[in-house]
Amino acid sequence: MRYLCLTCLLLLTLGANAQKRFVYLNNQDQPNNITGWLINNSTGSLTPLAGSPFNTGGQGASGPIESMAIAHTENGDVLYAANGGDPSVSILRINPGTGSLMPIGASPFLLNDSIGTFDMAISPNHHLLFVTNDSGTVIHVLAVSQENGALKEVAGSPFPAGDNMSGLWVTANGRFLLASGQTHNAVSVFAIASTGAISPVPGSPFAANASVSDVRSNCANDRVFTADNGSAYIDAYSLAPNGALTPVPGSPFYNGATGTGPNSFDLAIAPNGRFVFTTDSFSTDITSFAVAADGALSQAPGSPYSTGGWLGGTAITNRGDYLYSVSFADGSVNGEAIHPDGSLTLVGSFSSGQISPNGEPNSVITYPALTCPNAAAQ
Helix, strand or coil, rough: CCCHHHHHHHHHHHHHHCCCCCEEEEECCCCEEEEEECCCCCCCEEEEEECCCCECCCCCCCCCCCCCCEEEECCCCEEEEECCCCCEEEEEECCCCCCCCECCCCEEEECCCCCCCCEEEEEHHHHHHEEECCCCCCEEEEEEEECCCCCCCCCCCEEEEEEEEEEEEEECCCCEEEEEEECEEEEEEEECCCCCCCEEEECEECCCCCEEEEECCCCCCCCEEEECCCCCEEEEEEECCCCCEEEEECEECCCCCCCCCCCCEEEEEEECCCEEEEEEEECCCEEEEEEECCCCEECCCCCEEEECCCCEEEECCCCEEEEEECCCCCECCCCCCCCCCCCCCEEEEECCCCCCCCCCCEEEEEEECCCCHHHHHH
């Protein structure tokens, strides 16, 4: 029995290592397309996918840092891609063996809106997709078909947001939508009803130290972090059961970056919750923070780390072993190996070759998608 169990463990390990993983970049070209790469599980380097780039069927534009999301459906996984140049969301089936993307029949889904440049977030149970625009003050809530990933607006959508929102995130328990407010230098927290309707929690919005470009919460549902593109600092909060935010001791925390910014732009949190990573726009740096038990942040050894390009969006792999960030000036993706102490080593820079005069790639996502083990399944 002992040898059998050891054999089973070895087979599971080999299976996990053999699983194909991919990186996707929303190029925001006109017409819009997505570049895809295969991740080398051993090195983190990227190999272009056959057939890449994949057309979205929409028009791109400059800017969105969280313009992709991934959902599980009964007939496979789908990637949602916002088209910044028109008010639509493309729905693309992911081939888990090849990484190729294929539009489903209902794609792209046209929103009842007049502007593009969308950022989005998926609920942990993959039943709801939240979409916003940093030039408007509403949030669209879309119901996700569990059969094929098709979308439709829930009753009452779009909902007033009270600010220009540039980033969205749903807490792992599925109870709250976090939204980063640019105009009011604050984080808004919305309670999510069973119907998908959203409403501000008492006390929302909660003050930040500057204009907020992105927001994230951890898998334990007790910490929230923001990237503040109006400063070189990161806000850290305690998240109460009712959705209220309270700054942790020492917040905000300096990102240590240098350059003409140096603004904190996008965030990623390690699956184990031990590290927070931020890209520092208009510098070439990525900052790595260790997270203390009380939520306080301290920089990892050697942080910040230079990549050689001006950085926008970032994404972490589902195993927490690699971090990928976008150099938006040249449309390339940088890969970093994540070490046990949170330090980073540059794997390489991989060009999409797709940057256009009218678009600006910023949004990057990894597949399989990063998920929390305790995420809500209701």
